[in-house]
Amino acid sequence: MVAEALPNSHEAPPVVIGLQPAALIDNVAPVDWSLLDQIPGDRGGSIPVQKDELEHILKELDTHVTAAPLKKMAGGSVANTVRGLSVGFGVATGIIGAYGDDEQGQLFVSNMGFSGVSISRLRKKKGSTGQCVCLVDDSGNRTMRPCLSSAVKIQADELSKDDFTGSKWLVLRYAVLNLEVIKAAIGFAKQEGLSVSLDLASFEMVRNYRSELRQLLESGNIDLCFANEDEAAELLRGEEEAGPEAALEFLSRHCSWAVVTLGSKGCIAKHDKEVVQVPAIGETIATDATGAGDLFASGFLYGLIKGLPLEECCKMGSCSGGSVIRALGGEVTPENWQWMHKQLQLKNLPVPDIRNL
Numbered sequence: 001m002v003a004e005a006l007p008n009s010h011e012a013p014p015v016v017i018g019l020q021p022a023a024l025i026d027n028v029a030p031v032d033w034s035l036l037d038q039i040p041g042d043r044g045g046s047i048p049v050q051k052d053e054l055e056h057i058l059k060e061l062d063t064h065v066t067a068a069p070l071k072k073m074a075g076g077s078v079a080n081t082v083r084g085l086s087v088g089f090g091v092a093t094g095i096i097g098a099y100g101d102d103e104q105g106q107l108f109v110s111n112m113g114f115s116g117v118s119i120s121r122l123r124k125k126k127g128s129t130g131q132c133v134c135l136v137d138d139s140g141n142r143t144m145r146p147c148l149s150s151a152v153k154i155q156a157d158e159l160s161k162d163d164f165t166g167s168k169w170l171v172l173r174y175a176v177l178n179l180e181v182i183k184a185a186i187g188f189a190k191q192e193g194l195s196v197s198l199d200l201a202s203f204e205m206v207r208n209y210r211s212e213l214r215q216l217l218e219s220g221n222i223d224l225c226f227a228n229e230d231e232a233a234e235l236l237r238g239e240e241e242a243g244p245e246a247a248l249e250f251l252s253r254h255c256s257w258a259v260v261t262l263g264s265k266g267c268i269a270k271h272d273k274e275v276v277q278v279p280a281i282g283e284t285i286a287t288d289a290t291g292a293g294d295l296f297a298s299g300f301l302y303g304l305i306k307g308l309p310l311e312e313c314c315k316m317g318s319c320s321g322g323s324v325i326r327a328l329g330g331e332v333t334p335e336n337w338q339w340m341h342k343q344l345q346l347k348n349l350p351v352p353d354i355r356n357l
Contacts, residue, residue, distance in 0.1 A: 004030035013166025014094035014118050015305060016042060016085055018078035018198050019185045021178045022153035023108040023122070024130040024146070024160060025097035026075030035064045036143060044343070046144035046202040049133075054147035057133045059308045063350060073331050074111035077173040077199055077294045080324075080331070084298030086116040088337045089352045092300060093216070094118035095168040096163050096185070100153040106131035109154060111331075112239075117120045121163050125152035139342055144202075148177075156184035164192040168302060174201045174216070176209040195223040198255075204232035210234065218253045224257040224304070226297055244268060248275070257304070259314070261296055266318065271310045295332065296321030312349060319343045 001134070010058070039057065041047040049057070061070060061154060074083070082093035095117055099105035108129060113119045130151030135143045159181065164170065170189040172182055189196055198216070200206055206213060206227075213235070216222065227235065232247030244260045245268065251258035252270040259269040267281040299320030303313030323340035324332045337354070344351045 018171040020078040024076040080294035092207040096121040100129035127152040199225040202233040206234035295324040
């Protein structure tokens with residue numbers, strides 16, 4: 001498979017680089033219980049499907065979607081985080097990965113490029129681009145069905161140290177099928193002096209591949225780890241102490257910064273000996289929880305880049321995570337970035353100097 005990299009216009013290295021081996025397009029739709037009942041697997045979870053299953057769900061949506069039409073956008077946890085840092089915080093970001101020679105691949109590249117994310121580390125390959133269906137119920141909870149089995153993706157031996165040189169942070173999402181490329185990226189990142197941030201992906205991923213995850217954490221190469229409440233519970237399942245606090249303690253033994261997000265209850269975080277608990281931002285009604293954790297990571301990372309104290313990093317994350325759940329999909333609308341900047345002002349937090357919002 002021939003990989004063709006996008007041209008690099010000798011740009012300055014991005015501060016934050018994200019690794020998302022497979023480009024992904026999210027198909028986001030509001031649905032009612034009757035459709036969710038027809039789809040196998042737990043509600044609220046993320047379970048991989050084959051191409052024919054994905055096409056079947058999209059066909060069902062054609063007849064089902066009520067008020068709002070299907071929204072298509074570049075998706076994936078890492079893409080959401082680096083796009084959020086670029087658009088909402090003005091941080092120079094880039095993304096490493098591969099996209100197919102199809103309509104979805106083109107959409108991914110143009111969406112990320114339009115958002116100011118450097119796309120010169122994306123490789124174009126012959127084949128199809130990954131897709132995910134994000135079904136959102138009327139409480140704002142989302143059920144994800146990603147289809148990546150036939151999607152093109154970047155391989156470990158296609159990475160080079162030039163992908164990482166000059167950057168400060170590498171953003172990763174845990175996925176057992178990408179373990180080889182994740183480890184290769186961490187190797188280059190550590191050689192080049194980058195810090196590494198890892199998101200635990202989903203409770204199913206933690207439940208099914210816990211020993212591989214714990215090995216990765218225990219390697220000492222992960223500097224910052226994000227887990228939500230469900231992922232935290234799976235991480236320590238079967239142990240005496242298995243609550244969010246115990247998970248935070250476990251993560252902080254291996255990572256400089258550890259964060260457990262608690263949905264409407266906010267988050268807890270630890271750095272060195274300091275532990276903070278920060279409430280969620282109260283003024284937000286969730287339309288769609290897609291991207292909440294990814295955008296929390298954008299705000300938290302911005303705080304770290306700016307050298308803010310731990311509690312303020314959490315508050316930044318809480319404001320940016322709160323901004324994405326106000327509309328459908330993992331991309332924040334211009335109105336909701338403005339809302340976030342207003343929240344930052346009200347909380348006496350630094351407001352990024354963004355001209356285009």
